Structure formats: C-alpha cells, structure tokens
Amino acid sequence: xxxxxxxxxxxxxxxxxxxxxxxxxxxxxxxxxxxxxxxxxxxxxxxxxxxxxxxxxxxxxxxxxxxxxxxxxxxxxxxxxxxxxxxxxxxxxxxxxxxxxxxxxxxxxxxxxxxxxxxxxxxxxxxxxxxxxxxxxxxxxxxxxxxxxxxxxxxxxxxxxxxxxxxxxxxxxxxxxxxxxxxxxxxxxxxxxxxxxxxxxxxxxxxxxxxxxxxxxxxxxxxxxxxxxxxxxxxxxxxxxxxxxxxxxxxxxxxxxxxxxxxxxxxxxxxxxxxxxxxxxxxxxxxxxxxxxxxxxxxxxxxxxxxxxxxxxxxxxxxxxxxxxxxxxxxxxxxxxxxxxxxxxxxxxxxxxxxxxxxxxxxxxxxxxxxxxxxxxxxxxxxxxxxxxxxxxxxxxxxxxxxxxxxxxxxxxxxxxxxxxxxxxxxxxxxxxxxxxxxxxxxxxxxxxxxxxxxxxxxxxxxxxxxxxxxxxxxxxxxxxxxxxxxxxxxxxxxxxxxxxxxxxxxxxxxxxxxxxxxxxxxxxxxxxxxxxxxxxxxxxxxxxxxxxxxxxxxxxxxxxxxxxxxxxxxxxxxxxxxxxxxxxxxxxxxxxxxxxxxxxxxxxxxxxxxxxxx
Amino acid sequence: xxxxxxxxxxxxxxxxxxxxxxxxxxxxxxxxxxxxxxxxxxxxxxxxxxxxxxxxxxxxxxxxxxxxxxxxxxxxxxxxxxxxxxxxxxxxxxxxxxxxxxxxxxxxxxxxxxxxxxxxxxxxxxxxxxxxxxxxxxxxxxxxxxxxxxxxxxxxxxxxxxxxxxxxxxxxxxxxxxxxxxxxxxxxxxxxxxxxxxxxxxxxxxxxxxxxxxxxxxxxxxxxxxxxxxxxxxxxxxxxxxxxxxxxxxxxxxxxxxxxxxxxxxxxxxxxxxxxxxxxxxxxxxxxxxxxxxxxxxxxx
Numbered sequence: 001x002x003x004x005x006x007x008x009x010x011x012x013x014x015x016x017x018x019x020x021x022x023x024x025x026x027x028x029x030x031x032x033x034x035x036x037x038x039x040x041x042x043x044x045x046x047x048x049x050x051x052x053x054x055x056x057x058x059x060x061x062x063x064x065x066x067x068x069x070x071x072x073x074x075x076x077x078x079x080x081x082x083x084x085x086x087x088x089x090x091x092x093x094x095x096x097x098x099x100x101x102x103x104x105x106x107x108x109x110x111x112x113x114x115x116x117x118x119x120x121x122x123x124x125x126x127x128x129x130x131x132x133x134x135x136x137x138x139x140x141x142x143x144x145x146x147x148x149x150x151x152x153x154x155x156x157x158x159x160x161x162x163x164x165x166x167x168x169x170x171x172x173x174x175x176x177x178x179x180x181x182x183x184x185x186x187x188x189x190x191x192x193x194x195x196x197x198x199x200x201x202x203x204x205x206x207x208x209x210x211x212x213x214x215x216x217x218x219x220x221x222x223x224x225x226x227x228x229x230x231x232x233x234x235x236x237x238x239x240x241x242x243x244x245x246x247x248x249x250x251x252x253x254x255x256x257x258x259x260x261x262x263x264x265x266x267x268x269x270x271x272x273x274x275x276x277x278x279x280x281x282x283x284x285x286x287x288x289x290x291x292x293x294x295x296x297x298x299x300x301x302x303x304x305x306x307x308x309x310x311x312x313x314x315x316x317x318x319x320x321x322x323x324x325x326x327x328x329x330x331x332x333x334x335x336x337x338x339x340x341x342x343x344x345x346x347x348x349x350x351x352x353x354x355x356x357x358x359x360x361x362x363x364x365x366x367x368x369x370x371x372x373x374x375x376x377x378x379x380x381x382x383x384x385x386x387x388x389x390x391x392x393x394x395x396x397x398x399x400x401x402x403x404x405x406x407x408x409x410x411x412x413x414x415x416x417x418x419x420x421x422x423x424x425x426x427x428x429x430x431x432x433x434x435x436x437x438x439x440x441x442x443x444x445x446x447x448x449x450x451x452x453x454x455x456x457x458x459x460x461x462x463x464x465x466x467x468x469x470x471x472x473x474x475x476x477x478x479x480x481x482x483x484x485x486x487x488x489x490x491x492x493x494x495x496x497x498x499x500x501x502x503x504x505x506x507x508x509x510x511x512x513x514x515x516x517x518x519x520x521x522x523x524x525x526x527x528x529x530x531x532x533x534x535x536x537x538x539x540x541x542x543x544x545x546x547x548x549x550x551x552x553x554x555x556x557x558x559x560x561x562x563x564x565x566x567x568x569x570x571x572x573x574x575x576x577x578x579x580x581x582x583x584x585x586x587x588x589x590x591x592x593x594x595x596x597x598x599x600x601x602x603x604x605x606x607x608x609x610x611x612x613x614x615x
Numbered sequence: 616x617x618x619x620x621x622x623x624x625x626x627x628x629x630x631x632x633x634x635x636x637x638x639x640x641x642x643x644x645x646x647x648x649x650x651x652x653x654x655x656x657x658x659x660x661x662x663x664x665x666x667x668x669x670x671x672x673x674x675x676x677x678x679x680x681x682x683x684x685x686x687x688x689x690x691x692x693x694x695x696x697x698x699x700x701x702x703x704x705x706x707x708x709x710x711x712x713x714x715x716x717x718x719x720x721x722x723x724x725x726x727x728x729x730x731x732x733x734x735x736x737x738x739x740x741x742x743x744x745x746x747x748x749x750x751x752x753x754x755x756x757x758x759x760x761x762x763x764x765x766x767x768x769x770x771x772x773x774x775x776x777x778x779x780x781x782x783x784x785x786x787x788x789x790x791x792x793x794x795x796x797x798x799x800x801x802x803x804x805x806x807x808x809x810x811x812x813x814x815x816x817x818x819x820x821x822x823x824x825x826x827x828x829x830x831x832x833x834x835x836x837x838x839x840x841x842x843x844x845x846x847x848x849x850x851x852x853x854x855x856x857x858x859x860x861x862x863x864x865x866x867x868x869x870x871x872x873x874x875x876x877x878x879x880x881x882x883x884x885x886x887x888x889x890x891x892x893x894x895x896x897x898x899x900x901x902x903x904x905x906x907x908x909x910x911x912x913x914x915x916x
Binding site for chain 2: 460469
C-alpha cells in the first residue's frame with residue numbers, strides 16, 4: 001500500500017517529538033534574578049538567611065524565596081531584576097566579610113523537569129552582560145623564571161658542596177656558570193648532572209676561565225611552558241572564585257591562551273586587577289657586609305624613601321609556599337597580613353632563621369607588569385611589550401628567634417592593599433606573566449535588548465515563513481508548518497541537551513534555519529506538483545515526490561553541514577555558537593522535513609482514494 | 616508552465632557576472648575591506664547618553680583628555696555613541712573614556728567596551744582566510760565524489776563568484792566587516808552550494824534519462840524544473856533575513872546584509888553561472904555514465 005508507514009515508525013517519530021518537547025520546555029520558564037551568597041569559613045544557615053530577608057524587606061525589596069543550595073551556599077530569588085543590584089548591596093552590608101555575595105540568574109525549572117536532567121540553554125555573555133577576557137601567557141618569561149630559580153638552587157647546592165663559582169648568567173633557554181678553573185667546573189658538573197636532568201651540559205673554556213653551559217632541551221622547554229599555562233589556569237580559577245562570580249568560565253584556548261568569562265560582572269577594573277595581578281613575595285636575608293657583589297642585590301624601600309638595602313641573592317622562600325593568608329591589623333591599627341606556610345615552607349623558614357638569629361630578614365614585594373606600546377617597524381605598526389619587574393622591600397626586621405610556619409607581615413600602605421595581597425597569596429601566584437589580548441564588556445541592558453530583539457525576529461521571521469507556506473502550498477503548507485514547529489522545538493531541545501550556549505549569532509542561526517528548514521518540504525512539494533502535471537495519480541505523485549527529492553535533500557544538506565563544521569573549527573565564542581546552531585538545525589530539519597512531514601501526510605491521506613491533492 | 620531560455624541568455628549572464636566580479640575585485644583592491652575590531656585590533660567603546668550629544672563636543676573632550684587617533688560616530692540611534700581608538704596599551708580604556716566624557720556634565724552609561732590585541736586580530740584574519748579555503752576545498756571534494764570533477768570545478772567557481780561579490784559590495788560601501796559577517800559569508804557558501812547542488816542533481820538526473828545530445832536544452836529543462844523551488848526557498852530565507860535585518864538590532868545588521876546579498880547572488884549564480892559553466896567546461900554525457908566493465912582493458916598478465 002502506498003503512503004503508509006508501519007506503526008513503529010509513527011511511534012518512533014512520536015517519541016522523538018515528546019522527548020523534544022520535554023527537553024525544550026525548561027526554556028519557557030523565565031530565569032529569576034537572584035543574589036547568591038557563599039562562604040568558605042563563616043557559617044551559613046537559616047539564621048543568616050532570616051537576617052538577610054529581614055534586611056531586604058526593610059528596604060522594600062521583594063524576596064521571592066531564600067533557600068540553601070548547598071552546605072555553604074544560599075540563593076535569594078527576587079521578583080524584579082531592577083532590584084538585583086540594591087539587593088546585593090543590602091546583603092553585603094548585612095553579612096560580614098567572610099561571605100561572598102554575587103549576582104546570579106537562577107533557573108526556575110520545575111523539579112519534575114530537573115529530575116529528567118532537563119535544563120534551559122545557557123545564555124552567552126552578549127545576551128546576559130558581563131566581561132570576557134582573553135589572556136596570553138608569556139612563554140619566554142616562563143622559561144626565564146624557571147632558569148632563574150634553577151640558578152638560585154644551583155648556587156645553594158654549590159655552596160653546600162663547597163665548590164667555588166664566580167658567576168651565573170641567564171640568557172635565552174640557557175644558563176651559564178663561570179668558574180675560576182676547570183677542576184671546579186668538573187666537580188660542579190658532576191653534581192649538577194645528578195640533580196638537573198632537564199639540561200644539556202657543555203664545557204667551554206675561554207682563556208683561563210672555565211664555563212659550564214646548561215641548555216634546556218626542547219622537550220623540557222615545552223614541559224615548562226605547559227606547566228606554566230596549567231598553573232596559571234589554576235591560579236586564575238582560584239582568584240575568580242574569590243571574586244564570587246556565579247558560573248564563571250576559565251578555560252585554556254590553544255597552546256598559550258586562557259579565556260575568562262565573568263557573567264554579570266560590570267566592574268572590569270577590579271576584575272582585571274585581581275585576575276591579572278602578578279604580585280608575589282620573596283623572603284631574603286640581608287647580605288653580610290663581607291659578601292661579594294655577585295652574591296648580593298640592592299633594592300629600594302617601598303615607602304618612597306631613598307633608603308636601599310643590600311640583600312643576598314638567595315631566596316629563602318617565595319609566596320608560593322603560603323598555604324593561607326588573611327588580612328588583619330596590628331596593635332597600632334596598621335594593616336598586616338597573617339601568613340601560614342605549608343610544610344616545606346615552614347621547615348625552610350625555620351632552618352634559615354634558626355641559624356641566622358640577629359641578622360635582618362627582608363620581605364620583598366615583587367610586581368611584574370607589562371607595558372605595551374605601538375612602534376612602527378618596517379613601515380608596519382607592531383606592538384612591543386616591555387616587561388618590567390618592580391621589586392621593593394616592604395619590611396626589614398631583625399630575626400629575634402626561629403620562625404615557624406606562622407607569622408605576619410607589616411609595612412603595607414592600606415587595608416585594601418593588605419587584603420588584596422592576602423587574596424593573591426591565598427590563590428597562588430602566576431607561574432608566568434600574563435597580558436590581556438582581548439577584552440569585552442557587555443552591559444546588562446544591551447544583553448536584555450539583544451534577547452528581546454532576537455526573540456522578536458525569530459517570531460516575525462517564523463510567522464512570515466508560515467504565511468508563505470500556507471499561501472503557496474495550502475493544505476500541504478499546514479503539514480510543512482507543523483514540521484517547522486517541530487523542527488524549532490527539536491532544535492531548542494538539542495541545544496539545551498548539549499549544553500550549548502545561546503549567543504546572538506546563535507539566535508541569528510535559528511532564524512536562518514527557520515528560513516532554510518522548509519527547503520526540504522519545498523523540494524518535495526514541487527516534485528509532487530510536477531508529477532501531478534505529468535498526470536500521475538495523487539497517491540503515486542506523493543510517493544514519487546518524496547522518493548525523488550530525497551537524494552537532492554541529502555546532497556544539499558550534507559554540503560552545508562560540511563561548511564558549518566569548518567566554521568565551527570575556525571570560529572571562536574559567538575561564531576562557534578552560530579556554527580553549532582546551523583549544524584543542529586540542518587540535522588533536525590532533515591528529520592522533520594523528510595520523516596515528520598511524511599508521517600503527517602501518510603496519516604492524513606495515506607491509503608485513501610484521492611482525486612485531487614490540495615497543493 | 617512557461618519555459619525560460621536560460622542557456623540562450625548565458626552570454627548576457629556571463630557579462631553581468633564578469634562585470635560584477637571585476638567591480639568587486641577593484642573595490643577590494645582599491646578601497647579594502649573596512650575590517651572590524653575583531654580583525655584589526657584596537658578598542659571600541661559604546662556609550663549611551665541620556666540626551667543626544669553633539670559629536671563635536673565629544674571629540675573635543677576626548678582630544679583634551681589626551682586621546683589620539685580616535686573616531687566618534689553614532690550607532691543606531693543618536694544617543695548611542697561609538698568611540699573607536701587605535702591605542703591598545705591601556706588597561707581600562709572604557710572607564711577612562713566614560714570619565715573623560717562625564718566631565719561635560721552629560722549622563723553617560725557604558726554599554727560595552729571591547730579591546731582586541733593586534734596579534735589576535737592578525738591571527739584571526741589568517742585563520743578566517745584559511746577556513747574559507749578549507750570549506751571550499753571540502754565542498755569541491757564532496758561534489759567531485761558525488762558528481763564529477765567538472766561539476767566540482769564549476770560549483771567552486773560559482774561559489775567564489777558569490778563570495779567575491781558580497782566581499783566587493785562590503786568594500787564598495789565600506790560596511791564594517793566583522794566576525795559575524797564572516798559567519799554570514801560562510802553561511803552563504805553553504806546556502807549557495809545548496810542551490811547549486813539541487814540544480815546539478817536535476818541536470819544529472821535529466822542527462823541520464825534523456826537521449827538528447829543538446830545539453831543546453833537539458834540544462835534549460837532542469838533549471839526550469841527547479842526554478843519554482845529555488846525561488847520558494849530563497850523567498851522564505853529572504854523573508855526571515857529581512858525580519859532579522861529590520862528587527863534584530865545593530866549588532867547583527869551587517870550579518871543580515873551579508874546573507875541577503877549572498878542569497879541573491881547565490882540564487883543568480885546557481886541558475887546562470889553554475890549550470891552555464893558546465894557548457895563552457897564541455898560536460899559530456901559520458902562524464903556521467905560510468906564506464907562499462909567490458910571497456911576496461913585488463914592488462915594483468
């Protein structure tokens with residue numbers, strides 16, 4: 001029998017449609033503007049929530065609900081998006097510093113849908129507002145930093161072994177040690193080859209001087225750089241978490257870049273300062289008066305006076321050994337940072353201070369910054385980056401007794417500086433300097449406007465297509481329109497299921513898909529009309545129309561899919577969103593255009609004697 | 616149903632295509648594309664004023680605050696201002712611009728601030744060009760595999776023609792070419808190819824069915840048979856694109872333009888260029904009919 005589907009095909013199509021509706025459904029529930037509270041060391045429970053809701057209602061802010069969402073997080077949903085900012089300030093004022101308060105958009109998906117793990121699409125930054133950063137990790141500096149650290153370790157080793165060296169120098173990918181004679185060098189080489197396997201060692205003699213050149217192997221350079229990016233990723237993640245942004249994104253992009261997206265954040269200045277900060281600390285002993293120049297370095301004091309102090313080149317520990325840090329005040333009300341060291345750091349500090357009681361120890365504040373300036377080179381504008389490192393002493397104090405893993409630092413300018421230093425020490429330092437290569441801030445009003453306009457153009461575009469199909473294909477137009485509606489539902493369901501992020505170009509992709517999705521049906525219907533003109537019987541014409549149009553549809557769609565995949569692979573951010581929508585749209589429209597519309601046609605006219613088709 | 620003699624007029628179509636292509640190449644070479652921030656690097660700050668400001672005042676304020684090489688223009692509405700800066704060194708340009716302009720007693724809101732480093736722009740430019748070539752190559756391989764190499768060659772020429780015309784118009788009118796426009800052009804490649812394949816599919820089918828050697832006649836029939844479909848699909852797609860153009864907002868305005876132009880060019884080229892080129896490349900019936908087994912010389916000993 002012509003134009004009949006077996007029952008299982010109808011059932012399959014029905015199941016796909018029902019699943020599509022279920023997973024598309026969460027997108028219909030609007031998201032609530034909310035304020036998220038989280039804490040790492042304070043207690044959070046109904047008591048705090050009551051206090052907060054009380055304070056909010058005192059301020060005439062409508063609270064929809066206040067619930068705990070985890071052990072240490074709570075969510076306060078609001079009725080009005082306009083009140084989100086004032087609400088955050090109220091909550092911030094009500095609770096003390098140990099709580100982090102952030103703006104959030106909370107899903108209001110009903111629980112029966114969440115239990116099926118259905119969730120709405122995530123909105124991209126261009127639709128909800130926020131900050132987007134692209135950071136580049138300075139790979140050369142990563143290698144250089146490692147070389148300097150190695151030089152310091154080698155100097156300590158050589159001194160322990162009582163091998164005399166003259167100088168250590170660092171240049172691209174290599175470390176040069178200078179010795180007074182080749183015996184010293186050979187002894188040093190023996191020692192170094194045991195501990196520093198990542199270097200290629202080579203002897204070089206110039207006159208009476210003996211050098212040992214240590215060059216990093218290709219592989220170890222790659223490892224160092226890879227480690228630097230990973231380490232920076234972790235550090236930035238820690239810092240972003242400290243900022244208290246809801247649903248932040250910190251992701252590696254390519255070999256040396258990191259993407260940071262902070263939805264809802266409007267104050268770029270603070271976000272940039274925290275994300276990009278490179279401040280670190282070093283603890284060093286003041287040099288002995290009899291130390292040679294090659295063993296010492298001079299640094300200015302931070303408080304602006306002309307005083308300088310000469311410190312030993314060797315670092316006892318750096319800020320990386322800090323396990324926790326918090327801001328506080330000393331008995332005179334000056335800001336200070338309380339520091340806890342980890343196990344290794346504690347024993348290193350103890351060792352160094354125990355044997356040096358009575359000497360001075362300095363805390364060195366290090367800040368790497370990069371200035372970019374545009375210069376004209378060979379007639380082209382080229383960006384030149386000049387890395388600068390400022391090192392200054394924030395305190396120099398006499399060691400009274402052996403220090404353990406717990407002590408404090410004073411000499412900071414302001415409480416803000418103290419709390420930022422504490423944050424940076426807690427979250428770890430960056431393994432290599434980073435700089436910002438891209439930055440986008442999208443205001444929340446622009447985001448809201450983009451959504452509004454996007455949805456409006458989807459509706460208008462959809463209605464235009466529906467009207468066109470009805471006028472042109474009459475009864476069959478209705479079938480095509482039902483298929484189109486199913487297509488839209490399936491597309492949204494697929495995007496929600498895949499966790500795709502909806503961006504403005506993504507919405508454009510949906511609109512475009514609506515226009516192109518009817519193509520399959522247009523092809524089929526034109527084929528049917530043609531068959532009818534050739535005096536084929538209606539049932540046969542429908543059968544032939546679907547059959548013959550099939551190869552055209554597949555060929556045409558596969559090639560478009562190919563282009564969409566290429567677009568996905570070269571695109572970033574919003575463009576990827578467009579490519580995803582386009583690809584999914586092609587797949588769903590093939591299903592609805594061929595299968596769903598056929599099923600509808602078969603159901604309505606299949607097996608019935610027909611004289612005429614209303615097409 | 617009326618039959619149009621498309622192939623008879625192919626010379627006129629070729630002349631139109633060649634003229635458009637030359638104009639496009641000239642526009643690209645002489646005027647260059649007005650590349651957007653994504654590709655050039657630099658800073659864009661979009662501001663919303665409570666009341667429409669005077670652009671000259673803004674320029675003076677910015678110049679007095681030490682900004683150089685900037686351009687100020689309205690964006691969509693007269694109270695939306697777009698400030699472009701060449702400089703890239705500063706960390707916090709958005710807020711600096713706002714504070715510089717706030718001194719003029721205007722109430723200003725920062726809508727968005729974007730900064731793109733120059734290397735990122737360069738890299739993106741290379742990547743995009745490469746991407747477009749990869750897309751075209753992929754398409755060529757697919758068409759050669761499903762049809763025959765002459766079809767692939769003609770499809771690629773006709774796609775290149777569409778892309779070139781859209782790019783040329785963007786250069787001619789100095790519309791801003793940003794990442795969304797690139798996405799639009801990639802979609803045009805996909806769409807125009809879709810059209811071309813439908814026509815080719817019909818040509819292949821008709822060549823296999825018919826005994827006639829008059830290829831121009833076969834092509835004409837195929838194009839006429841697919842014409843109503845081509846127009847219907849282009850029509851629905853253009854309908855939604857106009858909805859996007861008028862209602863979608865400023866950020867996807869140029870995206871919509873690129874697709875509208877691309878679809879018009881693509882429809883034209885799949886009717887005239889793609890099929891007519893097959894005649895130029897001397898497509899023969901034999902190209903589509905697989906060689907018979909017996910004709911293969913078995914030269915294994």
